[in-house]
Amino acid sequence: MKKLKWILLILLAALGVGVILNYPKLNIISGYSAKNMSSSVFVAERSFDVIDSIDNGFAPVNIAADEIDLNGKSASASVYGFKKRTAVYREGLGSVLINDDFDPEKPYLKPRRSHENASLSYPYGDAEQQDTLFGNLDYTKLRTAVSNAFGTSNPNQQTRAVVVVYKDQIVAEQYASGFSKNTRILGWSMTKSIVSTLYGILQHQNRIDVQDPAPVDAWKNDERAGISLHNLLQMNSGLEWEEDYTKISDVTRMLFLEENMASVQERKKAKYEPNTHWNYSSGTTNLLSGILRKQFSSHQEYLDFAYSALLDKIGMHSSLIETDMAGNYVGSSYGWATPRDWAKFGLLYLHKGNWNGMQLFSPEWVDYVVQPTPTSEERYGAQFWLNAGGYLPDVPKSIYYADGYQGQRVFIIPSHDMVVVRMGLDTESYDFNGFLKEILAAVGKE
Incomplete structure (x- = not known):
């Protein structure tokens, strides 16, 4: 019995250390799961079960538990009950992770869309194309x-x-x-x-x-x-940025924690002269x-x-x-x-x-x-x-x-x-x- 108790204590201690080390990541994990679920169900019109088992089924996202509110058009996720995050769908704007300050009743603008020329044949419209056989294609x-x-x-x-x-x-x-x-x-x-x-x-x-x-x-x-627009378009502005999806980094903080994603790269300091160091940065595109x-x-x-x-x-x-x-x-x-x-x-x-x-x-x-x-x-x-x-x-x-x-x-x-x-x-x-x-x-x- 004493041996069993020691084993249980060691396992609990290891679990505790794991929770402490990974707790800050839970916000990112549950945020990814909720956002992807909301968008996949309400934008792509796919099923909750498939998204839960396949699209959100890879580690570490698969430790998040997903919930869907079809009437309220939102999805939530948490990890063992911790760090619950919610994403809501808004017509024309898609799904967005929200914080406690978000007012779901507040009116919002949405893009005005045009379906002009939709009746034309593909590719210039959405009607079926006039098929052509090309003799040089096998x-x-x-x-x-x-x-x-x-x-x-x-x-x-x-x-x-x-x-x-x-x-x-x-x-x-x-x-x-x-x-x-x-x-x-x-x-x-x-x-x-x-x-x-x-x-x-x-x-x-x-x-x-x-x-x-x-x-x-x-x-x-x-x-x-x-720094020019050209530098930003080519991603060689010289600004600091870490694009690493395996941990808490600039890009994961931006996508799953920030209210204003366009401002994140703007706040970064210069690390190099422009046009001297290419560094892939999603923050740069959101700044653009x-x-x-x-x-x-x-x-x-x-x-x-x-x-x-x-x-x-x-x-x-x-x-x-x-x-x-x-x-x-x-x-x-x-x-x-x-x-x-x-x-x-x-x-x-x-x-x-x-x-x-x-x-x-x-x-x-x-x-x-x-x-x-x-x-x-x-x-x-x-x-x-x-x-x-x-x-x-x-x-x-x-x-x-x-x-x-x-x-x-x-x-x-x-x-x-x-x-x-x-x-x-x-x-x-x-x-x-x-x-x-x-x-x-x-x-x-x-």
């Missing part, structure tokens, strides 16, 4: 390549959607069980590329110059005064979202702009960018759309900013976003990822792409007049080089 190879992307039973490395568009035509498309062409999927950091595009549109409209100093009042009289907000005379104009100037303009009618509690678009992480609509975003770049005769941004903007950031080893441009350095060795170096957590990708492939979208749920690395190599092997000479 459709058997193409179908096999796409099918292979779904060839794992590992729930933590699942492909959920693949869309291949060649010469403006969907030539291959496949979805996992529970997903369809109408399912919104979170793009995570692919949203950064949307923020970049909004700057490209403003530049094209002669409303900003990305080479100008960033209009941040707090920086005007210190060493940060020389906050700076974007200052370009408009009203909050309504800011909310409308992303849709009226870009997303609805190119028929991404399923798209939704969620906001933080302060009303800023969370441009770092929270953009949703169907895979087909994500493909439209890629096509806009494939066509150098021209959408069915409308020039949304200049062709030179494409050259700008694919210009490698110094010290990024030719892997990063202006909120887009690059293959200029041959990171994907078996596909063209001209490929560039929007890249999001858990394997979300929109690949723009100018050499093949192609856009490839892959959406998934990965906690391990996915072989994108092999995936693209197989797809491109199906394209023969014209």
Whole structure:
């Protein structure tokens, strides 16, 4: 009995130490679980049980217990009863983690949306496309390549959607069980590329110059005064930032604890001279979202702009960018759309900013976003990822792409007049080089 008592005491002591060491993380864990549950149920219209067991089923998020309020459109999560967090859904703005000061009865503005041209055939609308057979495509190879992307039973490395568009035509498309062409999927950091595009549109409209100093009042009289919008877009401002999702870091504090996500990077000190050190920073993109907000005379104009100037303009009618509690678009992480609509975003770049005769941004903007950031080893441009350095060795170096957590990708492939979208749920690395190599092997000479 004495031996058993000692064993129990040791186990209790170990548990106590574990709780003490990990207690600060519980806010992040329950915050992630509640936010992801609320968005997945109310934005993507997926089931609580699937989200609870699969999407929120990886460690350490799986220690959180989720609850859903379908009538109140909210989700809550806690860890062993500690650190309960709640996320609420607001129409037009998506889901947001709230704090004790949040007033659910307070009126809020939401974006005004347009579904103009929705009746046109894909990609310029949402109607079914006029199918064309391309003699230089090996459709058997193409179908096999796409099918292979779904060839794992590992729930933590699942492909959920693949869309291949060649010469403006969907030539291959496949979805996992529970997903369809109408399912919104979170793009995570692919949203950064949307923020970049909004700057490209403003530049094209002669409303900003990305080479100008960033209009941040707090920086005007210190060493940060020389940071330009260009530096922020390329993520080489020299500002301090830690992007680590495995612990309490700048990025996890921002996404799951901050009311105003646009202000976090703004408060950081300069660590290096601008243009000397590339450092991936979600805080930088949210700062850009906050700076974007200052370009408009009203909050309504800011909310409308992303849709009226870009997303609805190119028929991404399923798209939704969620906001933080302060009303800023969370441009770092929270953009949703169907895979087909994500493909439209890629096509806009494939066509150098021209959408069915409308020039949304200049062709030179494409050259700008694919210009490698110094010290990024030719892997990063202006909120887009690059293959200029041959990171994907078996596909063209001209490929560039929007890249999001858990394997979300929109690949723009100018050499093949192609856009490839892959959406998934990965906690391990996915072989994108092999995936693209197989797809491109199906394209023969014209």
